[in-house]
Amino acid sequence: MRLTNAKSVKQGIRAVAARAGVSTASVSRALNNPDAVSPSLRARIDQAIDALGYIPHAPARILSSRRSRTLGAIVPTIDNTMFARGIASLQQYLSSVGYMLLLTTSGYDLDVELQQARNLISRGVDGLVLRGDCHHDGLRKLLADNSVPFINVGIYQPDRPYPCVGTDNEAAAHRAAAHIIELGHRRIGIVSALQRNNDRASARVAGFRRALAESGIELPPQWHVEVPYTLDDAREAARYLLNLKDRPTAVVCGNDVIAYGVLLEAERDGFSVPRDLSVVGFDDLDWSRHLRPSLTTIHVPTGETWQRAGEYLVRSLAGEQTIMHREIDFSLVVRESTAPPPKSLK
Amino acid sequence: MRLTNAKSVKQGIRAVAARAGVSTASVSRALNNPDAVSPSLRARIDQAIDALGYIPHAPARILSSRRSRTLGAIVPTIDNTMFARGIASLQQYLSSVGYMLLLTTSGYDLDVELQQARNLISRGVDGLVLRGDCHHDGLRKLLADNSVPFINVGIYQPDRPYPCVGTDNEAAAHRAAAHIIELGHRRIGIVSALQRNNDRASARVAGFRRALAESGIELPPQWHVEVPYTLDDAREAARYLLNLKDRPTAVVCGNDVIAYGVLLEAERDGFSVPRDLSVVGFDDLDWSRHLRPSLTTIHVPTGETWQRAGEYLVRSLAGEQTIMHREIDFSLVVRESTAPPPKSLK
DNA sequence: ACACCCTTTGAAAACGGTTACAAAATAGAC
DNA sequence: GTCTATTTTGTAACCGTTTTCAAAGGGTGT
The missing domain is CATH 3.40.50.2300 (Response regulator)
Structure with missing residues (x-):
């Protein structure tokens, strides 16, 4: 009698790799940078992926790659047409470029805002969208300490050292x-x-x-x-x-x-x-x-304003040069x- | 001359452990279950934590513990007073019990809803809040395959095998x-x-x-x-x-x-x-x-409805017995x- | 046939926590 | 003081990916 001691993996990238007869590295590449893998392999991998119904595990990804493709936003309240519209636009834009939005509310309380920011950073957001430039002192320090990029939306203050987008x-x-x-x-x-x-x-x-x-x-x-x-x-x-x-x-x-x-x-x-x-x-x-x-x-133009905020962060994260202070016209x-x-x- | 080869750790739980002179296990315990650690140690650890401004890394936590204390919600649109109110209540409740909400929108499109569900599951949500009981077939399968608990909100269908909360x-x-x-x-x-x-x-x-x-x-x-x-x-x-x-x-x-x-x-x-x-x-x-x-x-009572949905999921996740179909009175x-x-x- | 340079692939070490398990310390009973 | 039961602490494996680095493979030009 023979014993097989190949520990069979039920799920995860290893299962996909095993089924496709390739290494986990190749699967990862096929997922993140398809061009880096030969067409034949890619086909085998893709097939294995949907045979198994494989869904990548985002937290593991974030842990390993140190990027989450997620932005956080803190608004005073969602229960206000204006913020709702802004958030909707931002979310739509972000999902169009493969980002997700993590949304929280502060209830117009600076302490809560700080707390939520901590929460979002802990969650691994790549950047933060904030309302206005009136924040807890600890928030600025927090953002600096963790070098989290952020932008103040809804205001236009070209003379301040923080990025912002909004109307004057x-x-x-x-x-x-x-x-x-x-x-x-x-x-x-x-x-x-x-x-x-x-x-x-x-x-x-x-x-x-x-x-x-x-x-x-x-x-x-x-x-x-x-x-x-x-x-x-x-x-x-x-x-x-x-x-x-x-x-x-x-x-x-x-x-x-x-x-x-x-x-x-x-x-x-x-x-x-x-x-x-x-x-x-x-x-x-x-x-x-x-x-x-x-x-x-x-x-x-609330929708445009929030979308621009998203663009700013996504661009900065991609290392592109972007303008810090963008004015949005009113009428x-x-x-x-x-x-x-x-x-x-x- | 002596060489110290203690690889010094800059951040993370290991840094906290080092500074407090304890093991990472103790730090983890102090964080997740303070009673399991002696008062003296806890004090040392807490002190080290805020000396270093340590923020736990949620993705690592999720990866390791297989629980995220995060719920996902998919609404047709946020840009509608009713959903906005519901979401606001849900979020408030969840944050009061230490959970977070991951919000996405489907734009009234079942395919998008499915896609977003995949997204949220990939993100590691512990459960899902859905609007109504009209979903893509693939969604039910997805939820079952990944054994993700969910609840349909805004409807009351006591005769269906899915949990729901809402008015008739x-x-x-x-x-x-x-x-x-x-x-x-x-x-x-x-x-x-x-x-x-x-x-x-x-x-x-x-x-x-x-x-x-x-x-x-x-x-x-x-x-x-x-x-x-x-x-x-x-x-x-x-x-x-x-x-x-x-x-x-x-x-x-x-x-x-x-x-x-x-x-x-x-x-x-x-x-x-x-x-x-x-x-x-x-x-x-x-x-x-x-x-x-x-x-x-x-x-x-939209707020109550959504809050109850949150309660249902949080309770189920805690292993408590809860009623599957809850009717919310209208007037x-x-x-x-x-x-x-x-x-x-x- | 060989040396050379790309491209494609794989092995294995992180990433930052949790937790099973074992070891050490403490308390209680005699 | 010894022995046992209990609590407190530490060690190290593991969670599911990415990514570095090296090895293998495939063309060219001679």
Whole structure:
């Protein structure tokens, strides 16, 4: 009686190699760099692969090659049309170039963001996509220590040493306010997002304020209010602003969701937009053109922005030269929610 | 002269072990099961860990332990409030129990879904969360071959051999239609999502139809129209339906987005909702209560549903006994968009 | 036939952890 | 103090790939 002590391998690259009668090295090559293996071998290997239904084990691959072809992204929340769109574009682009996306959320908390970054790095991501440039100090150190490339998206700060891609929020906000001023408004209110830990929000406020200042328009403190994230929050703020005995004839908003709140609340309080009140948004979400009245707003190509962020990282990882600061153009979309102020209040 | 040939290790668990003067096994234990190591050692190790800023390498961990504490989810698109909410809840829950979520999108394409599943399995996910029970045949085989636990979310099918969690769409749709019928409508149109490859959509249509049939109400073929995903598509369908010379007095919709389209188009065409036309949605998205008129719809606790899906998988992976089919209650939320039909058309 | 240079292939050592197993230390019982 | 049972710690094999390096193979030119 004869004993065969060939330890038969059930799965994995060794099983494929055994079945095709080649070495594991060849299988690996056939998978990663098909041209490096002769056509005949490749055929045998391919056949073995799908005979066995072989699926490569990514963690082992990552461990061995030190590259994961995976990018991480940390967004404040996924439950917001804008981020959802951005993420969708990024993911689509990445999968088109053979990368995967590892997505996490920070809930607008810098500590959580740091923690998630640690998590993603531990997971072996090749690079990180972050929202804005307002991060925990530890995050920068973490990224440097582990030499993880990253990019800040949604902002444009050519003077800072970090890569970024996005629109110039200050300039765009300035444009929005200028539109209102050009229409003849002098009594202008601001409803912005919370500025704390949110560079995008504060840049927009800065742009609004600069436009007012340049036209010599005063902004009474009670005409600037900040609101958290939800539509309900925005409505509440709008209610306050519209019920001041001395109220503005126009409101510029930090984003479209806020603008929706103002629109809804104005209607509820019997104001007609744009006859009694003009409203400008920021972002141009889907709903903005469907609403009645449709919303005048700043169009920001979110999808493009996030895709570019992906491109930047993928390119850098491939060793290609890429520009660190990319500006994404915005545009003012004038719709139905803005008009000259009522003559009585002009 | 003496040569030290202790190969010094720069990083990794071995570096931590060296610095703390212990074995790698102890470090590993301190990390994964702190109670299994004496307090004094643990202290030394913890200190070494943050002196070195050590971050465990997840892929190595996965490779070695054959568990990743990662779940995968495949949704049709992230760019839809409902999925976004679900994913957000799932992610939050998973991170609260130390799991991560690997998210991908299929774009409503079964082949892509299969491909993504392969991708996720290759990545080493411990389990998979899928939308509905309408999958590529290869997917079931793939899951079985690799013995990857999974759950279908958003549906309730107690008679099928696969785990699922969700509302009974047929029953919920029946409830929605019944509401309209109770109000006195007999001329009822249906605008549904595409039924092909979408069990949820077809279950809802079935529920609508059953309610009509039970009340002996006819459904002329041209009163049932199917639309793709976007608000624009929905508006177009609504325009068609509302401009039939013989039009319904009420429309039941496959989801809220479709209902928004009907609402917007009705207003545009000069119909007053609910006076001239009643509209019912399905899902109860955020917007539904903000819209004017606010939308009567079926409330579905999306967040809870997805979280339960996560719970199911986490529990199964922990070896706990869990129920395979969990029904999530829905409720009819009556708001402003429904009323008895105009007397002239009754 | 031989020397030469490419190209294709294989053997085996990483990669950074976990864990089975054995050894050492400690505690408890007498 | 000895012996046993238990806990704590260490050694080293292993997880499934990639990749270095060397060996084998295949043409050319002479």
